[in-house]
Amino acid sequence: MTQSPPRSFPQSGTIGWIGTGIMGSSIVLHLLKAGYTVNVFNRTKSKTDDLIRAGAVWRSSPFDIAANSDAVFLMVGYPHDVRETVLGENGVLNGIRPGGLIVDMTTSSPSLAVEIETACRRKNVVSLDVPVSGGDVGAKKGTLSLMIGGDEKTANDLMPLWKVFGQTIVYHGPAGSGQHAKMVNQTILAGNMIGLCEGLLYARRAGLDWEKVLSSVSTGAAGSWTLSNMGPRILQGDFAPGFMTEHFLKDLRIVLDESKRMNIRLRGAELAEQFYAEAVEQGCAADGSQRLYTILERYSP
Amino acid sequence: MTQSPPRSFPQSGTIGWIGTGIMGSSIVLHLLKAGYTVNVFNRTKSKTDDLIRAGAVWRSSPFDIAANSDAVFLMVGYPHDVRETVLGENGVLNGIRPGGLIVDMTTSSPSLAVEIETACRRKNVVSLDVPVSGGDVGAKKGTLSLMIGGDEKTANDLMPLWKVFGQTIVYHGPAGSGQHAKMVNQTILAGNMIGLCEGLLYARRAGLDWEKVLSSVSTGAAGSWTLSNMGPRILQGDFAPGFMTEHFLKDLRIVLDESKRMNIRLRGAELAEQFYAEAVEQGCAADGSQRLYTILERYSP
Numbered sequence: 042m043t044q045s046p047p048r049s050f051p052q053s054g055t056i057g058w059i060g061t062g063i064m065g066s067s068i069v070l071h072l073l074k075a076g077y078t079v080n081v082f083n084r085t086k087s088k089t090d091d092l093i094r095a096g097a098v099w100r101s102s103p104f105d106i107a108a109n110s111d112a113v114f115l116m117v118g119y120p121h122d123v124r125e126t127v128l129g130e131n132g133v134l135n136g137i138r139p140g141g142l143i144v145d146m147t148t149s150s151p152s153l154a155v156e157i158e159t160a161c162r163r164k165n166v167v168s169l170d171v172p173v174s175g176g177d178v179g180a181k182k183g184t185l186s187l188m189i190g191g192d193e194k195t196a197n198d199l200m201p202l203w204k205v206f207g208q209t210i211v212y213h214g215p216a217g218s219g220q221h222a223k224m225v226n227q228t229i230l231a232g233n234m235i236g237l238c239e240g241l242l243y244a245r246r247a248g249l250d251w252e253k254v255l256s257s258v259s260t261g262a263a264g265s266w267t268l269s270n271m272g273p274r275i276l277q278g279d280f281a282p283g284f285m286t287e288h289f290l291k292d293l294r295i296v297l298d299e300s301k302r303m304n305i306r307l308r309g310a311e312l313a314e315q316f317y318a319e320a321v322e323q324g325c326a327a328d329g330s331q332r333l334y335t336i337l338e339r340y341s342p
Numbered sequence: 343m344t345q346s347p348p349r350s351f352p353q354s355g356t357i358g359w360i361g362t363g364i365m366g367s368s369i370v371l372h373l374l375k376a377g378y379t380v381n382v383f384n385r386t387k388s389k390t391d392d393l394i395r396a397g398a399v400w401r402s403s404p405f406d407i408a409a410n411s412d413a414v415f416l417m418v419g420y421p422h423d424v425r426e427t428v429l430g431e432n433g434v435l436n437g438i439r440p441g442g443l444i445v446d447m448t449t450s451s452p453s454l455a456v457e458i459e460t461a462c463r464r465k466n467v468v469s470l471d472v473p474v475s476g477g478d479v480g481a482k483k484g485t486l487s488l489m490i491g492g493d494e495k496t497a498n499d500l501m502p503l504w505k506v507f508g509q510t511i512v513y514h515g516p517a518g519s520g521q522h523a524k525m526v527n528q529t530i531l532a533g534n535m536i537g538l539c540e541g542l543l544y545a546r547r548a549g550l551d552w553e554k555v556l557s558s559v560s561t562g563a564a565g566s567w568t569l570s571n572m573g574p575r576i577l578q579g580d581f582a583p584g585f586m587t588e589h590f591l592k593d594l595r596i597v598l599d600e601s602k603r604m605n606i607r608l609r610g611a612e613l614a615e616q617f618y619a620e621a622v623e624q625g626c627a628a629d630g631s632q633r634l635y636t637i638l639e640r641y642s643p
Contacts, residue, residue, distance in 0.1 A: 222558050226541075236537070257523050261475045264567040
């Protein structure tokens, strides 16, 4: 009888996790269940309570997380949060050992991902940008779509770990490419949301029965995830998130920043940015992105 | 042994068909195969040659079609063609018997559909507006989606006939409602096309591999018929129609006209109208609607 050698990271080991919102918490639970030791930090400590009860270990700062983990994952709010968490004085990069790994799963700026990788490389640290799609439901079920940018070998080596919470796992290229892929997703989604909400507004004003319209159009050329999933919610007046208006606005602003940098003009995304900025201004920041419908109605009193 | 009584319209009888383009011709072939006698007229006579070989009967005008048919169907180009064909001096309404039926399957103006119904009613003629979606493939396979506006009883009575070439058959309401439903379809589609083309442009400029992007995004919240069907065509540089740019422009202009009438503002549809107007101006009128991609590229030299 041979004895198995002790498994090591990424098959097992200690993971640091920063940012325990709805999505982050679900992923941490998957990691704990898969046998990882997980250190957690969150700005609002109470949001880690359930995770600590489930076996996670509280650490008091990103620095502290980094000093006690094989790899550090983060899923925080905005690019400036990512910057502060990774590059700040009490941040991950100052605490991590050489040879360590930083994985940013926040939907954030591709340019910032490149900047972080450059800073990491100087310290012999590897970084990956791995935004996800699939929402809270995908996080809970462990069926997220992972869009990976950064070092390809590292991305491949981590496959056992990705599979703990991901289903569609795609490597997109060098640092920033994961974020770019996510921005493509958001750009397409923005157009689909505008089309749906304008179509719905037209249908209502024309006196059509939306159920009948759905049955006419949803299986044809106008069909989409947005139409089938957001259409019914809007009609029920259900504006709960799903995916929050303020986060979509953040993403659209990243899309437009990067577009400018790449010298392309995306007028549909610009229009969506205006609509979502208005939604946030109207106090709908924490509503679902389907709130766009109400904003469009305001143009049509 | 009992003998069946002779069937009558809409189970059998003589149909007049005006407009034998790609879609119209496919539908006429289905009607002939189903046992109907079909009179045909088309501005360009040669486009009826195949149908006449298949058993259709040439008639020399819309008036002549109407004088010799139980019901008259039309599928022509623009609202002004519909108007001329139905209401013109040598048109259908002047030739049809009282108690007759006119079915406009052109994607045309809802307001015109109402105007036609009013004119028909004065002559004791019934009219329906029945635009379709599903394209040339749907017409060939007999799997079109039919959006019906007008008299509900007539729409129901015609079910055996609709089923000859339609699969999704939905009654939407009084005259113009079929056209309105189709305009909703086109409004949604316009947003989806903008989202797709902008996403694709972003992806290319960011240096992403589109196959990989598709595998990351097409099964999630950004997924759509447009993404899965038009994305690959654009990448292959395939701009053949499908659905012609100039026809999409026509539809978008109807959407905007009706929006104005209904006092709603659809800024996404306005943007699409500008893009498709530019496409037509650039000589791309007969290209597929995916030509939008090339137009967007022009903004981003």
